[in-house]
Amino acid sequence: MAAVTDLPFRTICEEMGVGLTITEFLSAHALTEGAAKTIDKLTPSLHGRRFGVQIFGREEERMARAAEMAVDIGASLVDINMGCPAKRVVAGACGSALMREPALAQSLVRAVRSAVPEHLPVTVKHRSGWDERHLNAPEFAVAMVEAGAAMITVHGRTRVQGFSGRADRAVIAAVRAAVPSEIPVVGNGDVLTVDDYFAMREQTGCDAVMIGRGALGNPWLFRSINERLQGRSDPGRPSCDERARVFDRHVDYISAHAPPKKLVHELRKAVAWYTKGLRDSAGVRERAFALMDPLQVKTIAQKYFRDLSQLGVDSGAQPVA
Ligand SMILES: Cc1cc2nc3c(=O)[nH]c(=O)nc-3n(C[C@H](O)[C@H](O)[C@H](O)COP(=O)(O)O)c2cc1C
Incomplete structure (x- = not known):
């Protein structure tokens, strides 16, 4: 996720047991032009953990070269974005706009496939279609597989929907049914809880689930899912103390890896994620967003968690909107 799945965020999710981060x-264009801001985001996971790199574009040559850059930093897979609904991306006929140009989309998959060593998967993420009248996800997915995609992720919304409404699980099920069984299909959209995870698996037959927004400030979701998958009970949301500890660790990663100019901004984002839904979270966010000193931002959040803990508020059980 843009402005979310940077190294610190991915690391925290990895520590909580996520299977793979991306x-x-x-932008393949930016990467191949040597744009520093984009190249800085091309970061391998720590400690040799597996990770994917997602690229977008519509020029075969640039996509192939961008994929090689991903391989050079040790990516375990290269994912091609054909789902982004953002105006500036679609205006360049990239992201979800490619769902209206399956032949070009196929040529991009072929170009990336031939640039990446055979043992590394090239994968595609797309939406249910452009709009309600063009729900072409099943045939689009099959076309991508024919071009060389080794895995398909489907977000069950159309481009026109953006992030509104609900992700449609029937479309994901239709993709699963259409694509050869040896190709994994990943279901995506609106998985916020352990129950959502199992409902997604059961209702679509998908082989895995991609979680985006549900992990913001709640990396414990991966721990809960893993525990349930192992047949154990869900440990649930964390206590305030545990929340504070993981927040601190996330802040440490941000402090070590964020560009100095973006440090305060990144810390404020973390405050917003980890306090969302808790008592007086709007107050702590407001105070944190008024501060310019990274240390003060960190301190104010730590104090907030300490106060909650002393009040005996369980950060998981009593979310207050
Ligand atoms: C802030 C934000 C940034 C996103 N950036 C990306 C991205 O870079 N690549 C991508 O494939 N999807 C991106 N998405 C879409 C999510 O990956 C996901 O498909 C969508 O949010 C639905 O899943 P969720 O309900 O689990 O979040 C982004 C979503 C959000 C909210």
Whole structure:
């Protein structure tokens, strides 16, 4: 996720047991032009953990070269974004706009496939279609597989929907049914809880689930899912103390890896994620967003968690909107 799945965020999710993380989508054009801001986001996971790199574009040559850059930093897979609904991306006929140009989309998959060593998967993420009248996800997915995609992720919304409404699980099920069984299909959209995870698996037959927004400030979701998958009970949301500890660790990663100019901004984002839904979270966010000193931002959040803990508020059980 753009401006979310940077190294610190991915690391925290990895520590909580996520199976695989994927970088923010990176413009093949920017990467191949040597744009420092984009190249800085091309970061391998720590400690040799597996990670994917997602790229977007519509020029075969640039996509192939961007994929090689991903391989050079040790990516375990290269994912092609054909789902982004953002105006500036679609205006360049990239992202979800490619769902209206399956032949070009196929040529991009072929170009990336031939640039990446055979043992590394090239994968595609797309939406249910452009709009309600063009729900072409099943045939589009099959076309991508024919071009060389080794895995398909489907977000069950159309481009026109953006992030509104609900992700349609029937479309994901239709993709699963259409694509050869040896190709994994990943279901995506609106998985916020452990129950959502199992409902997605059961209702679509998908082989895995991609979680985006549900992990913001709640990396414990991966721990809960893993525990349930192992047949154990869900440990649930964390206590305030545990929340504070993981927030601190996330802040440490941000402090070590964020560009100095973006440090305060990144810390404020973390405050917003980890306090969302808790008592007086709007107050702590307001105070944090007024501060310019990174240390003060960190301190104010730590104090907030300490106060909650002393009040005996369980950060998981009593979310207050
Ligand atoms: C802030 C934000 C940034 C996103 N950036 C990307 C991206 O770079 N690549 C991508 O494939 N999807 C991106 N998405 C879409 C999510 O990956 C996901 O498909 C969508 O949010 C639905 O899943 P969710 O309900 O689990 O979040 C982004 C979503 C959000 C909210």
